[in-house]
Every structure is written in structure tokens, then in C-alpha cells.
Amino acid sequence: MDYLSLELNLAQLHRSIQKTKTNKYSDIRKESYQTTLLELYEKLSNEDFSTMSLLEIIDRKKIIDFTFQSIQYLDNSTLTITPFEIIFCLEKILSFWIPQHNYIIVTSLDNNLNSYEINYSLTLKEPIHQLIEDRYGITFGFRLIQIRMPRYYVHDYFANVALYHELGHFVDSKYEVSKKYVISSHIYDQTISPEANGAKMTKRYYHCMEHFADIFASQYIGDSICLSLNYVSHNHSSSETHPATAIRITKVEAFLSGVTTDQLVTDILAQTKILCSHDLEIRFKDLPLDDFDNLIPMEIDTDVDLHSVILAGWKFWRRRPNSLIEKLGKNIVYKIINNLIEKSISNYIIKQNWNN
Amino acid sequence: MYLTQTELKRLINGPTDEPERIIIRPLLDEAQIGKLSVDFRLGTDFLLSFQGRNSAIDSSNNDRQDPSSSFFQETRRHFGDTFLFHSHQTVLCSTLEYIKLPENIFLSLTMRSSYSRLGLSVSAIVEPGYCGCISMELTNVNNNAIKIPVGTRVVQARFYRLEEKMEYLDKQRKYICQVRPEVSLANGDQDLQKLKKIKELRESV
Numbered sequence: 001m002d003y004l005s006l007e008l009n010l011a012q013l014h015r016s017i018q019k020t021k022t023n024k025y026s027d028i029r030k031e032s033y034q035t036t037l038l039e040l041y042e043k044l045s046n047e048d049f050s051t052m053s054l055l056e057i058i059d060r061k062k063i064i065d066f067t068f069q070s071i072q073y074l075d076n077s078t079l080t081i082t083p084f085e086i087i088f089c090l091e092k093i094l095s096f097w098i099p100q101h102n103y104i105i106v107t108s109l110d111n112n113l114n115s116y117e118i119n120y121s122l123t124l125k126e127p128i129h130q131l132i133e134d135r136y137g138i139t140f141g142f143r144l145i146q147i148r149m150p151r152y153y154v155h156d157y158f159a160n161v162a163l164y165h166e167l168g169h170f171v172d173s174k175y176e177v178s179k180k181y182v183i184s185s186h187i188y189d190q191t192i193s194p195e196a197n198g199a200k201m202t203k204r205y206y207h208c209m210e211h212f213a214d215i216f217a218s219q220y221i222g223d224s225i226c227l228s229l230n231y232v233s234h235n236h237s238s239s240e241t242h243p244a245t246a247i248r249i250t251k252v253e254a255f256l257s258g259v260t261t262d263q264l265v266t267d268i269l270a271q272t273k274i275l276c277s278h279d280l281e282i283r284f285k286d287l288p289l290d291d292f293d294n295l296i297p298m299e300i301d302t303d304v305d306l307h308s309v310i311l312a313g314w315k316f317w318r319r320r321p322n323s324l325i326e327k328l329g330k331n332i333v334y335k336i337i338n339n340l341i342e343k344s345i346s347n348y349i350i351k352q353n354w355n356n
Numbered sequence: 357m358y359l360t361q362t363e364l365k366r367l368i369n370g371p372t373d374e375p376e377r378i379i380i381r382p383l384l385d386e387a388q389i390g391k392l393s394v395d396f397r398l399g400t401d402f403l404l405s406f407q408g409r410n411s412a413i414d415s416s417n418n419d420r421q422d423p424s425s426s427f428f429q430e431t432r433r434h435f436g437d438t439f440l441f442h443s444h445q446t447v448l449c450s451t452l453e454y455i456k457l458p459e460n461i462f463l464s465l466t467m468r469s470s471y472s473r474l475g476l477s478v479s480a481i482v483e484p485g486y487c488g489c490i491s492m493e494l495t496n497v498n499n500n501a502i503k504i505p506v507g508t509r510v511v512q513a514r515f516y517r518l519e520e521k522m523e524y525l526d527k528q529r530k531y532i533c534q535v536r537p538e539v540s541l542a543n544g545d546q547d548l549q550k551l552k553k554i555k556e557l558r559e560s561v
């Protein structure tokens with residue numbers, strides 16, 4: 001990379017900034033982040049790249065990438081675009097597991113139907129923030145937890161149970177549960193090479209991360225995470241990064257049974273208790289489906305109910321025979337359940353605002 | 357029969373097995389139940405009309421034309437945030453409250469007097485058995501824009517009891533259990549097909 005390429009990159013950033021700088025965020029944390037981002041851009045654009053060393057150019061490239069990435073997610077996180085209700089549910093969980101944090105969950109909508117992914121490169125990795133502080137004296141008051149999700153599923157509470165799994169990855173990374181567990185429990189195999197030993201440990205680490213995230217999600221939304229896994233990754237066999245779907249479901253079922261003898265699940269529970277100061281435990285309720293049968297949103301009174309209403313939606317959909325489906329058809333009932341879940345959550349938020 | 361405060365309170369706050377129960381969720385303040393009507397609040401979601409690339413909204417059942425969604429833009433506000441009603445702009449919005457009416461009670465929706473005086477108007481009948489947030493098509497006929505916080509009590513509903521029951525879901529409904537405003541599905545009306553065939557027949561003679 002030379003300074004001319006960097007200048008091109010800055011011009012590209014300029015165009016993105018021009019498009020997004022007038023975005024209005026009703027969330028003051030996002031407004032604050034955007035203000036700091038614009039301040040950073042001003043500093044960058046006042047610099048003369050032609051006089052910089054290669055090392056300085058590489059640093060500037062990292063900062064431009066950081067700014068681009070932040071814009072991409074912020075721009076997709078206005079109240080009109082972002083799935084506000086489910087993000088509210090996730091933020092409740094985040095505050096429980098990581099009290100007094102300065103994280104903002106932001107979303108980027110993707111055309112790919114399977115593109116659920118969490119990116120915390122701007123959240124947990126300090127070097128880029130340190131670099132910005134050292135170079136320009138700019139400190140971001142908040143950090144972005146970036147979630148990529150399919151555009152077509154914004155109001156879909158069946159598919160979006162995957163977001164609970166993604167949040168599980170973040171909590172895991174924050175406390176390094178899987179990492180510390182795999183390192184502490186790794187048994188060096190003398191019969192294979194050091195490289196093969198490393199690869200084996202990496203694979204165990206990735207698989208452990210997936211199991212943790214599945215169990216984490218199932219605390220709040222029960223076996224709906226298994227149902228979702230079963231149709232998104234049906235019959236997937238084990239890979240370097242993911243355990244076989246059937247194994248993943250077995251682990252969640254072992255956790256939900258409450259009396260597991262599964263060694264890995266037991267170890268994950270014990271490790272979580274030590275590192276996170278919280279237990280992985282069942283945090284959902286089996287809500288009656290009467291309100292959905294009567295086509296009305298549920299009245300939610302607690303955070304536990306908040307997540308349970310999503311599980312109730314899954315149960316309602318899978319209940320057969322289902323007189324509503326027979327009467328109205330599956331397409332309409334699919335839309336109705338999503339609407340009722342969303343309104344149940346939305347009413348809870350409104351009532352909290354009103355009463356506080 | 358026109359329902360007044362005592363009866364409205366009985367039906368709204370009644371037990372779950374009350375056959376004529378009127379469901380309103382959320383009912384943030386009991387004071388919304390007035391002597392003659394119930395006040396409803398401005399919801400959080402809006403569809404704003406704007407001039408798109410199509411020359412006109414085509415509601416003539418033309419398969420290749422989306423009649424109205426391309427003429428509306430979605431936007432959202434937090435509860436308590438302000439929404440700006442521009443002069444002479446049509447805004448589709450809905451009540452904050454999700455309602456379900458019994459099969460023998462319908463309601464008639466009008467603006468509260470204070471907001472009529474500002475230049476906003478609405479008029480709607482909600483059929484017995486309806487469930488969902490109530491759609492409102494608000495047009496500001498004032499020459500000035502009007503700012504209104506989301507959650508404001510802007511409309512009032514008068515309730516009427518009928519002598520016979522009417523099932524809402526006895527036929528296919530275009531709008532059911534909606535929680536945010538939806539664009540007009542006018543070109544889904546069945547008799548448009550018939551009108552189209554009459555036209556085609558006349559032109560082929």
C-alpha cells in the first residue's frame with residue numbers, strides 16, 4: 001500500500017461520510033458515537049499522507065477501515081431499519097451478563113438469508129482504540145457490537161432466535177469461557193505432531209464456542225434454538241468450525257433436561273459459573289397460548305416473559321391440529337404470530353417507559 | 357346502543373371470560389376511558405406518502421402495478437419522540453393500542469377535538485370482532501406543519517352495541533392483527549376483476 005491508495009480510500013470514506021453524517025439517531029449513544037466518528041474523520045482528512053512512513057500508512061488504513069465498518073453498522077441501525085424489539089431483548093440479557101457496560105448493539109442487514117454473524121472486532125479488541133487515542137487523542141465513549149442479519153427476517157421472530165446464539169458468542173469471548181476451558185483441559189497427544197495438536201485444540205475451541213452459544217441461547221428461548229438449528233443446518237456434519245448439528249442439539253437437550261451427565265455440558269456450566277459470576281440456567285417460562293389463540297398480544301410483566309413470548313410463538317406454530325391455521329392458512333398465521341410477538345414486546349417497552 | 361363510561365369500564369376491565377370483553381393493550385391510563393368514548397394514542401410507526409417514479413397510484417387490479425407501497429416510505433419513532441405532520445401530506449399510522457372487539461360491538465373513530473382544531477382529520481369505522489391496532493389515515497390540512505409526540509391521545513372511539521353478532525373472520529380479510537400501518541390493498545378487491553372483464557369485453561366488441 002502506498003499513500004496514493006490511501007488517499008483513494010479516504011475519498012471513498014468521504015463519500016460514505018457525506019451520505020450518512022446527517023443520519024438522526026433516537027438513541028443518544030449512537031448519536032454520540034457518530035459525533036466522535038465525524039471528529040475522527042476530520043482529523044484523518046487534515047493529514048498529509050504523502051509524507052508518511054509505510055508504518056504510518058498502514059496505521060491510517062486500519063483507522064479508515066474502522067471508520068468504514070462503524071458507518072456501515074450505524075447507518076443500518078436507525079430506528080426505522082433496525083429490529084428494535086429483539087435488540088431490546090438482547091440488550092436486557094447483555095446488561096445482566098455484563099453489568100455497567102458501554103456496548104451498543106448495532107445491526108447490518110444483508111441479502112443472504114443465512115447471514116447471521118456477530119462481529120466484535122470493534123468491541124473487545126483494544127489496539128485500534130488505543131491507536132486512535134494515541135494518534136488523535138480521541139476516545140470513543142461506546143463500543144459497537146455488530147450483528148449482521150438477513151434483511152428479509154427483520155420482523156421474523158422464528159429465524160431471529162439465532163441472534164440469542166450470536167449474543168452468546170459475545171459473552172463467551174468477553175469472559176473467554178471456551179478459550180480458557182479448552183486450554184485448561186487440553187491433553188497433549190504425543191503420537192501426533194505439534195501442528196496437529198494445535199489444529200486439534202483449535203477445532204475443540206471452535207466447537208466449544210458453538211456449544212456455549214447454543215446453551216446460552218436456550219436459557220432464554222428453550223428448544224426453539226434446536227428447532228431453528230434443525231432447519232437452518234439440518235444434517236450438517238462436523239466441520240473444523242462447527243460440530244455436527246445432531247451433536248449440538250443433543251448438548252442443548254442435555255442442558256435443558258436439568259440433570260445432565262454430559263461431560264462437556266457440565267464443564268461449560270462449571271467454567272461459566274467461575275468466569276461470569278452467573279450460572280447458565282433455564283430462564284424461560286412456558287407461557288399459556290390463550291392470548292395467541294384469541295389473536296391478541298400477551299401481557300408481559302417480567303424480563304423472563306419477554307424472551308418466553310418468542311418460544312411461545314414457536315410452540316403456537318408447531319401445535320397441531322391448529323384451528324387458526326386451518327381457518328386462515330399458514331401464510332397469514334405466520335404473519336399474525338410475528339405481529340403478536342412484536343406487539344407483546346413493544347407493549348412491555350412502552351409500559352416500562354410509562355411507569356418509570 | 358351507545359356505550360357510556362360505566363359499561364365501557366365493565367367491558368374493558370372485566371374478567372377474561374366476559375363474552376363482551378373489549379381488549380385494549382396497552383391501556384396506559386384508566387383516564388383514557390371517558391364518559392362517552394375511549395381515547396387512543398398515536399403509535400410509533402408511520403408510512404409517509406411521497407411522489408415516486410410512477411405517475412399515479414393504480415388501484416385497477418393491474419397485476420404489474422404495485423398500487424401504493426411504492427408511494428409510501430416507512431419511518432418509526434420512539435414512544436415520546438415527536439412526529440412532524442407536514443402540511444397537506446397523507447400519513448398512514450396506527451393507534452398505539454392493540455384492540456379486539458367482541459362480535460356485537462363496533463366503534464367509530466374521530467379526532468379528539470383539540471387535534472381537529474389543529475387541522476388533522478380522521479374518520480373510520482371498526483367492525484365487530486376486529487383485532488389489531490387501528491389504522492389511521494391522517495392528513496394535516498393546516499398550512500403549517502404540526503408536531504405531535506408519539507403516545508399522545510389523538511383520537512377517540514365511540515362504541516356501539518348491536519343486537520346480533522357478526523363474525524369478523526367469516527370471510528377473507530385484507531387487514532388482520534396488524535401492529536403497524538399497512539398500505540392500501542385496494543387493488544385486491546374481488547369486484548375489480550369483474551370490472552376489468554367488463555372493460556375487456558366492451559373493448560373486444
